[in-house]
Amino acid sequence: MSELDQFRTQTRAWLDANCPPAMREPITADDMVWGGSQLAFKNDDQRAWFEAMRERGWFAPGWPREYGGGGLDRRQAQVLDEEMRRLHCRQPQYNLGIWMLAPVLLKHGTHAQKLEHLVPMAQGRVRWCQGFSEPNAGSDLASLRTRAEPDGEDFIVNGSKIWTSYGNFADWMYALVRTDPAAKKQAGISFVLIDMQSPGVTVKPIELISGKSSFCEVFFDNVRVPRRQLVGALNDGWTLGKELLQHERAAMSKFAEGAAPSLDPLASVRAWLAENPGDALAPELRTRLAKLLMDAQAFALTHRRVTEQALARHDVKGPAAIMKLVQTEQEVAKYELLADALGQRALVWEDAPSTGLEHEVDRGWLLSKTYTIAGGSSEVQLNIIAKRVLGLPT
Amino acid sequence: MSLLLSDEQVQLREAAHDFLGERSPVARQRALRDGGDALGFDPVLWRDAADMGWTAAVFPEAVGGLDFGWQGLSAVFEECGRTLAALPLLSNVALAGGAVLALGNAEQQQRWLPSIIAGEPRFATAFEEGARHAPTRVRTQARRAGAGWVLDGEKTFVIDGVGADQYLVLARSAGADDEPDGLSLFCVPADGPGVVATGVRMVDARNTANLALHEVHVDADALLGTAGKAWPAFDQVLDRARACLAAEALGLVREVFARTIDYLGQRVQFDVPIGSFQALQHRAARLYVEIELLESAVRGAFEAIDAGSAEIGPLVSLAKARASDLCATVPNEAVQMHGGIGVTDEFDLGLFVKRARVLRQQLGDGAFHRERYARLRGF
Numbered sequence: 001m002s003e004l005d006q007f008r009t010q011t012r013a014w015l016d017a018n019c020p021p022a023m024r025e026p027i028t029a030d031d032m033v034w035g036g037s038q039l040a041f042k043n044d045d046q047r048a049w050f051e052a053m054r055e056r057g058w059f060a061p062g063w064p065r066e067y068g069g070g071g072l073d074r075r076q077a078q079v080l081d082e083e084m085r086r087l088h089c090r091q092p093q094y095n096l097g098i099w100m101l102a103p104v105l106l107k108h109g110t111h112a113q114k115l116e117h118l119v120p121m122a123q124g125r126v127r128w129c130q131g132f133s134e135p136n137a138g139s140d141l142a143s144l145r146t147r148a149e150p151d152g153e154d155f156i157v158n159g160s161k162i163w164t165s166y167g168n169f170a171d172w173m174y175a176l177v178r179t180d181p182a183a184k185k186q187a188g189i190s191f192v193l194i195d196m197q198s199p200g201v202t203v204k205p206i207e208l209i210s211g212k213s214s215f216c217e218v219f220f221d222n223v224r225v226p227r228r229q230l231v232g233a234l235n236d237g238w239t240l241g242k243e244l245l246q247h248e249r250a251a252m253s254k255f256a257e258g259a260a261p262s263l264d265p266l267a268s269v270r271a272w273l274a275e276n277p278g279d280a281l282a283p284e285l286r287t288r289l290a291k292l293l294m295d296a297q298a299f300a301l302t303h304r305r306v307t308e309q310a311l312a313r314h315d316v317k318g319p320a321a322i323m324k325l326v327q328t329e330q331e332v333a334k335y336e337l338l339a340d341a342l343g344q345r346a347l348v349w350e351d352a353p354s355t356g357l358e359h360e361v362d363r364g365w366l367l368s369k370t371y372t373i374a375g376g377s378s379e380v381q382l383n384i385i386a387k388r389v390l391g392l393p394t
Numbered sequence: 395m396s397l398l399l400s401d402e403q404v405q406l407r408e409a410a411h412d413f414l415g416e417r418s419p420v421a422r423q424r425a426l427r428d429g430g431d432a433l434g435f436d437p438v439l440w441r442d443a444a445d446m447g448w449t450a451a452v453f454p455e456a457v458g459g460l461d462f463g464w465q466g467l468s469a470v471f472e473e474c475g476r477t478l479a480a481l482p483l484l485s486n487v488a489l490a491g492g493a494v495l496a497l498g499n500a501e502q503q504q505r506w507l508p509s510i511i512a513g514e515p516r517f518a519t520a521f522e523e524g525a526r527h528a529p530t531r532v533r534t535q536a537r538r539a540g541a542g543w544v545l546d547g548e549k550t551f552v553i554d555g556v557g558a559d560q561y562l563v564l565a566r567s568a569g570a571d572d573e574p575d576g577l578s579l580f581c582v583p584a585d586g587p588g589v590v591a592t593g594v595r596m597v598d599a600r601n602t603a604n605l606a607l608h609e610v611h612v613d614a615d616a617l618l619g620t621a622g623k624a625w626p627a628f629d630q631v632l633d634r635a636r637a638c639l640a641a642e643a644l645g646l647v648r649e650v651f652a653r654t655i656d657y658l659g660q661r662v663q664f665d666v667p668i669g670s671f672q673a674l675q676h677r678a679a680r681l682y683v684e685i686e687l688l689e690s691a692v693r694g695a696f697e698a699i700d701a702g703s704a705e706i707g708p709l710v711s712l713a714k715a716r717a718s719d720l721c722a723t724v725p726n727e728a729v730q731m732h733g734g735i736g737v738t739d740e741f742d743l744g745l746f747v748k749r750a751r752v753l754r755q756q757l758g759d760g761a762f763h764r765e766r767y768a769r770l771r772g773f
């Protein structure tokens with residue numbers, strides 16, 4: 001047996017012994033464990049699974065041990081990933097620090113920065129948020145204005161960020177700030193790490209059309225950030241930020257995998273069709289449902305094809321660039337369909353009586369509107385396909 | 395199982411690419427059309443395609459086939475779509491060959507499959523009776539007469555029906571119009587009394603015929619399978635053929651799209667390439683997305699076919715629905731983005747537009763396959 005096969009056998013046995021059966025069920029948003037200072041468990045199974053994985057360093061299996069990782073090589077990390085999928089193990093914790101910031105820190109951070117930040121991340125003690133977007137800098141991120149001015153050993157930060165996901169729960173923020181207002185847009189930006197407990201930081205959740213949210217506005221009023229929290233060179237933040245966003249897709253797929261299908265559109269729309277065959281909407285709804293399911297299946301096949309292509313080391317730049325656009329537009333179409341099928345039942349609000357489905361549909365429908373905006377809007381995705389994949393002229 | 399072509403399948407595709415690029419470029423299809431020949435293909439090219447092994451790929455070795463699988467054949471269909479190569483591959487291999495394999499007894503298989511693999515004599519399969527795909531809408535009657543049968547009826551839009559030597563005819567030996575039960579498949583020699591094929595000139599200049607059967611007597615051994623029980627096996631034959639058309643459509647729309655992207659980079663208006671206009675960029679990007687999804691659906695359908703999976707029906711309908719939809723969307727957008735030159739006969743784009751439209755209709759359009767998908771999924 002090769003060493004890798006041996007590793008696979010041992011890993012499978014260890015996972016089987018340590019991952020409680022309840023932690024192999026599909027996961028809902030409510031059941032996700034987020035590392036950080038506000039870490040909380042709903043039950044002992046969650047805690048046991050979290051702690052077992054933490055002890056092994058398997059929150060970050062591929063990092064060096066000195067930074068709290070598991071010290072696995074690339075192929076072993078891949079095996080661990082495969083075995084976790086095989087057993088349907090949940091992510092023991094969700095952590096944007098590990099999935100998005102860490103690859104950038106590992107590449108560009110100093111040894112001291114890695115020790116300071118990677119170790120607590122790998123132990124699930126610190127939760128991170130992303131402070132990129134600003135009121136005047138959305139798709140055009142490079143026009144961000146939040147200033148960081150040198151003052152002795154510190155920077156003084158003033159300005160505000162918006163749409164910071166989970167800013168109200170985060171311990172630290174990785175942020176893009178302007179350090180040279182005179183330079184060309186992209187050239188005057190730096191990448192800094194900000195302690196959310198610093199004096200002068202205020203966080204305010206945004207109320208969305210779907211109701212309360214954890215997407216926040218963050219205000220900085222003369223916030224002192226030590227210079228050692230600058231990652232990479234001064235004014236080189238744009239390069240790092242772009243690099244980081246490349247990990248966003250992989251991170252988002254961690255949320256998608258193993259997720260319980262929150263709503264089976266087939267079930268509720270089918271039930272409606274069975275009960276209302278004579279309704280004027282029925283023929284149209286049946287066609288839309290078929291189209292929705294077919295589109296979803298075509299997407300799932302594409303997901304599989306891209307994975308197989310990547311494993312076979314083909315160039316997947318093209319098909320990979322379509323995934324965010326397609327998936328979010330399909331989600332939007334799904335909720336439009338559900339809202340139509342439920343008629344006015346889908347429109348009851350707040351404390352009006354609901355079987356649960358009604359509220360889930362109206363909130364879900366409204367929330368789905370954010371999917372095609374957040375993380376690079378659909379139009380921006382189309383720009384990327386047109387320019388980087390199809391090579392159309394600018 | 396995989397959604398990627400294996401090394402051997404890639405080799406087959408490359409061989410098809412080279413062969414068709416040399417022997418049947420788009421100019422050849424234009425010449426065939428201008429020649430006005432009802433046969434619609436070049437018999438020498440067909441014989442050479444058989445020599446390449448394309449007619450043998452999907453059949454078992456026991457009857458002289460290569461047992462190479464349908465995914466491999468799909469790569470050939472894709473290449474045919476790219477160059478608009480006209481070959482009676484669908485009619486002979488996927489439809490007739492597939493039907494003999496699925497329904498014929500050992501004796502019939504030995505009698506017909508080797509000649510199908512050899513590319514001669516030629517077969518055509520006659521099932522439609524209307525303008526839209528409706529394979530169980532069969533009014534052509536089959537009555538028992540002594541030990542044999544008598545066939546009476548009219549078949550429409552028979553693919554490669556001009557000049558065929560044998561027709562496989564779907565007829566009703568029992569049951570009411572549109573019932574799957576009661577359908578039977580017969581092999582009818584073209585030169586028998588009462589058999590009249592009339593060529594129908596189509597927009598894509600391919601070989602198509604209407605077939606009249608008037609008091610046509612056939613022997614008992616002309617029947618494939620059990621009387622009245624051709625369905626659902628015949629539907630499975632149709633599924634393989636539908637998937638092949640989806641593969642041809644994939645090749646066709648990829649070619650049309652590539653030509654369009656090229657044009658967007660070259661054509662200058664307002665002192666800039668028109669491809670720099672975001673209104674056109676986004677439309678092009680949308681087409682790209684749809685074509686990628688189509689490719690996944692086509693690969694998924696052939697993967698299921700080669701695995702003999704229970705999901706063949708829905709996956710084929712998924713692929714053919716998408717293919718049919720894109721056979722309108724992609725050429726239409728391509729014409730628009732080319733401007734006036736796109737609607738001239740001299741420019742090749744029109745040949746693609748026309749072939750695509752036939753592919754869209756044959757063996758079920760998007761509406762047919764969405765309806766079928768819904769039914770197969772139980773709603």
Ligand SMILES: Cc1cc2nc3c(=O)[nH]c(=O)nc-3n(C[C@H](O)[C@H](O)[C@H](O)COP(=O)(O)OP(=O)(O)OC[C@H]3O[C@@H](n4cnc5c(N)ncnc54)[C@H](O)[C@@H]3O)c2cc1C
Nearest residue numbers: 130131132133138139163164165370373374375376377379
């Ligand atoms: C729920 C949610 C969570 C988010 N989480 C985070 C987070 O954690 N951290 C963070 O930093 N940011 C986050 N964002 C911000 C997100 O990245 C931005 O909302 C997004 O980049 C769009 O910017 P904008 O909202 O300012 O819209 P704008 O950029 O103002 O866009 C308005 C419209 O113009 C279109 N448009 C803009 N530019 C172009 C162009 N070049 N071509 C064609 N059309 C164009 C857009 O597509 C859109 O339709 C989040 C957003 C949401 C809604």
